[in-house]
Amino acid sequence: MLQSSLNLKPKRKPVTIITGFLGSGKTTLLKRILEEKHGQKIAVIVNEFGEVGIDDKLIVEKNSEMVKMTNGCICCTMQNETSxxxxxxxxxxxxFDRVVxxxxxxxxxxxxxxxxLSEEFIKDNYQLDGxxxxxxxxxxxSQLDKHIETKEQIAYSDLLxxxxxxxxxxxxxxxIKTWLHAINPSAPIIETQRSSVAIKEIFDLQAKSREAILQHSHNHQHIEDSQITSFVLEESRPIAMNRLNEWLNSTLLLYSGDLLRYKGIFYIKDxxxxxxxxxxxxxxxxxxGKLWTDDEEKKTELVIIGRGLDKDIFEQSFKASLN
Structure with a gap:
């Protein structure tokens, strides 16, 4: 069953998901979020407290499910389902201001x-930021060669x-950057050492997505061994909202097993x-989103990432929906 929503609630708390293969540096990044003075109250949900290695001197309060830090952050364990x-x-x-x-x-x-995107209470109170x-x-x-999980994590990401x-x-x-962009052309790549990155860089990713889409709008990449295809649909003519909904539903019915991630900006008629x-x-x-400005080119830009997808077929079906 296809599910969708047009959710206009402005006060939902943004959520960032940190993924990555074993030993990639996730724990080091989470430890920095919990211990550094960055001025944000962040609720961090981890698998186990012990893995993060939180400095006891920075703990204000602690119980079996939650640790409160001196910088205002909260650390929770995944003892139950995420929801x-x-x-x-x-x-x-x-x-708290946001969740990681x-x-x-x-x-x-x-x-x-x-x-x-599907659970009502979660949708009403939280918004996936990236x-x-x-x-x-x-x-x-070697991970790309041996583990499909690595490719999927990259494909679903907004930032690498x-x-x-x-x-x-x-x-x-x-x-390496070429390999990564072949899997996900719209995700910016930041080089780091010891997971050292400005905290602000990993937040507000949806607000930065238009720039990323524009930067990689002409990419169409394909990796033979993984069959992961990524491309960007562009259209300067507006589409009616009802025709967009029809196109989305028919496309998802046809390619539900092959679509991994899709995101973009639509130029809607009227x-x-x-x-x-x-x-x-x-x-x-x-x-x-924001209003179109007078000096801005109005156009639809949609990033699509999936397995063995044909860009020409997607373009033809979308253009047919404009009429």
Whole structure:
């Protein structure tokens, strides 16, 4: 069953998912979020407290499910399903500005992403801001060859942190970036060492998505061994909202098993604002974006990532929906 929503609630708390293969540097990044003075009250959901290694001197309060830090952050364990942890955070009156969720090293982030697009309470109170993937520069080549999970984590991500770049020869970095962009052309790549990245860089990723789409709008990449295809649909003519809904539903019915991630901006007929779409498999969400400005080119730009998809077929069907 296809599920969608046009959710206009402005006060939902943004959520960032941190994914990445075993040993990529997720734990180091989470530890920095919990311990550094960055001025934000962040609820961090991890698999186990012990894995993060929180400095006891920075703990204000601690119980079996939650640790409160001196910098205002909260650390929770994944003892229950993610949705239950998120509900408990609100019901217990905790003060926080946003949420960061850690996935296990082998986990596909899709199940967590789906909750923010399909479960009513979660949709009403939280908004998926983005997925950040930690990439181990030293091991990424072998991981791409041996583990489909690595490719899927990259494909679902909005930002790629290429970590441990100090452990490889500098001439290897650009080829690695080429591999990563072949899987996901719209995700920016930030080079890091020891997971050192400005905290602000991993947040507000949806607000940065238009720039990323424009930057890679002419890319059409394909990797033979993984069959992961990525491309961007562009159209300068407006589409009626009802025709867009029809196109989305028919497309998802045809390609539900092959679509991994799709996100973009739509130029809608007789609407002054942009319509933002993001989806995983057959579940998607449409939200109202900013108004189009007079000096801005109005156009639809949709990033599509999946397995063995044909860009020409998608373009033809979308153009047919304009008439």
């Amino acid at each position: 239950k942890v998120l509900i408990n955070l609100l019901e217990k009156g905790n003060e 969720i850690e996935t296990t090293g082998l986990a596909n982030p899709l199940p967590i992403m789906r909750q923010f 997925v950040v993937s930690m990439i181990d520069a030293f091991h990424i080549e 942190l290429l970590n441990k770049t100090d452990l490889i020869d500098q001439e290897k970095i650009e080829p 609407r002054p604002e942009k319509i933002i779409l993001q989806g995983v498999h057959t579940i998607f969400e449409k939200t109202e």
